[in-house]
Amino acid sequence: MFATLSDRLSATFKNLRGKGRLSEADIDATAREIRIALLEADVALPVVKEFVAAVKERARGEEVSQALNPAQQIVKIVNDELVTILGGETRRLRYAKSGPTVIMLAGLQGAGKTTLAAKLALWFKEQDKTPLLVACDLQRPNAVNQLQVNGERVGVPVFAPEPGNGVGDPVAVAKAAVDEAKRTLHDVVIVDTAGRLGVDAEMMAQAAGIRDAVDPDEVLFVVDAMIGQDALITAQAFLDGVGYDGVVLTKLDGDARGGAALSIRQVTGKPVMFASSGEKMTDFDVFHPDRMASRILDMGDVMTLIEQAEKAFDQEQALKAAQKLTGQGGDFTLDDFLEQMQQVRKLGSMSKILQMLPGMGQIRDQLENFDDREIDRIEAIIHSMTPAERANPKIIDGSRRARIAKGCGRSVSDVNGLVDRFFEARKMMQQMAKGGGIPGMPGMPGMPGMGGAGGGKRVSAKQKQKAKAKGGKRRSGNPAKAAKQDTEAKEKAAQAGSNPFGIGADVDYEKAAANLDLPKDFSKFLK
């Protein structure tokens, strides 16, 4: 049921191999698949209809009769459309010309407003602003308290004259806060409000009251990435009730596909400005439309995977293992494999990770049924080997296999399978590292358009050339040179970090790609 759009389309087009272009009937068949894929990603129904109509229109146009196979063509069109809608017309935060800039947060209960307020404050603080947090959520028990604790964590003062828990008038608090900010020379005021439902007229009126009292420069609508079909109604209700200028998507670190982003963008025309993705106060960033598009279509999201991996991995270990794979620093042993496996486990459920890799769609059925304990079993097999066997799996002969099988409680054929496949995989990886591409992983559909928008596009042409130029070469074995390369990349990353709109992240990876001895084919994973 989690089949990706590209899988679905591949199935639809099974009988069309060799056909160069799409007939009307093909397009209609496709439209239904796209519809289901989008609905399963929680895109609101009216938006789906509109969207599918637009895609159909484009698919009929001449741009289809190009070289790609039909499924790829459609996926590309869909992806492009998504990126266009999601990414069209992003803008910077508006600051007030004089006096403090007032930002008001509104949204449903549990969308993550209070947490976001603190994250936003930290973000401003890092840009040399002096934010002031205002506790206008006087409804939920101890929301004021929560904001105060969060404010303390990020080192931002909190204006909370009322204790909350149903006592006090949020409108008055908001008003007083702006005066307070003027008095204490804070240049950004972030107003956290109580969560409210779109149908609650009284609470909506209160929100409008707060808005009128503080005259915010930006009203941000905070919405949970998990929200379903109701997103549309809620978004519209808030737009009518309070009005907002931008949308913040929270809990993007979950595995929800986040179709709501598309619905809201399409219906209200308000851009998604920020994305919040994690429990830590720093897990907050501007919104990447291209990644979101891949996510809605449930295509492999290598960028996110890389980021998660970076957080969880011990870099030195990984580097060591990878060097071994590329033939430097000894053989890649079962010990290294075990180590890697344990690190990858930190990233979460293995089946989820595998699904994030592009091209894994074909074996999705197996992934669906993948039992994470399978990995425990593999671990058990490896643990049952002697250190010598782990270091040099070649010495494992029949009697050793029998012993290992006994030790881990698996059958001999399981041990066989593991050892054989380990060799196979190692060979494959070494080949790949030498620049042979990945054998046995045919056709990477579903990758078009990643990094297609925003800053990525600007640099990509140039970087691609660079990558090509360096593509054939090996990474310098000279540590000094390698270190220099690393520093360069780091500098670049630092620059990207200071860019308030942070699209530089793309630049960063591409630069890194250019810096490495990547096989040419491999660079496509990064875009």
Next chain:
Amino acid sequence: MTWLYLILGIALLALLLVGLLVAGRRRQAPPTDSTDLLAPEQEPAEAPPEGTSLDDLLEAPEEPEAPEESAPTAPVLEKPEKPASRLVRLRQRLAGSGALGRGLLGLLSRDNLDEDTWEAIEDLLIGADIGVGPTQELVERLRTRMRVEGGADGGSAREILREELIALVDPTLDRSLDVSGADGRPGVVLVVGVNGTGKTTTVGKLARILVAEERTTLLAAADTFRAAATEQLATWGERVGVEVVRGPEGGDPASVAFEAVKRGVDDNLDTVVVDTAGRLQNKQGLMDELGKVKRVIEKQAPVTEVLLVLDATTGQNGLIQAKVFSEVVDVTGIALTKLDGSAKGGIVVAVQRQLGVPVKLVGLGEGADDLAPFDAAAFVDALLS
């Protein structure tokens, strides 16, 4: 840079695992489908209309008092409302948002049901987050029955729709809340869910129900992560005079839960309700932590009820949430919160079908007593009224 090496590592693993998987898959028995366990063993004949095990106390439905919008923090303890009278409000609330049922009825009682009408019906159901699969199934069944029974007139269309919708929410499931323990030990209710679904609020409201049933109750604030979560729960506890066991912020949630249940056993209490921190289901570390909380509790007393709190606005991700939480802590019931908004909470249909976990409680609003037991027939009737 290093991430390239990271990818190499992952890709290696992926290849290897996939290989193993493909090889190993053939030998493995197909995974048992959990829905099969759902044999309707109980006879629906005598099922009480309100499915609470919080027994049929003197019904005497009190006037549904207006929920305290601004509950005073006065020291006097509030007297929470009894669950029986809450059902009345459930009906009222749902009846207000009966657009789904009415829309469906309107479509079904048309003179000729053509493709467009069926598509419109499908759209309505999908719009309620019921999901593509269940929707298609329901529409298919409706189609067949309408054809066979020829229900062109409104009355029979309504009857058919009602029956099918009730079948969809499956009234045969046991929806009683298991809050009593065996052999003198307290019943332990573990409340879990992703961030921001309303776990703490649900625990607070649940405590009020338990107090209304005159059960001795203890709350455990095992949400040691979110700022001020323990205080939030403490406020709920104070209002009805229920004690809250708390630990240091950032402490081990399992130890707080353990302490609380231990107290429950020692003091011979009826029920201990454990609030946990919100966690996204794809965070392995946090899910392991949750598993530990449950394991540790069970050293003292078995967990009688694991409630997954699900936000009614949640879309198809709700299914994944339910699946993962079920794997980790074996969810026995669902509390569907925020049903008073425009959301219809259709995702629970998918969850019930796939995992066989029934909805036991519904949250209907901001008021302290706006938590009601779920009743399939009443739910559907309210939708159709």
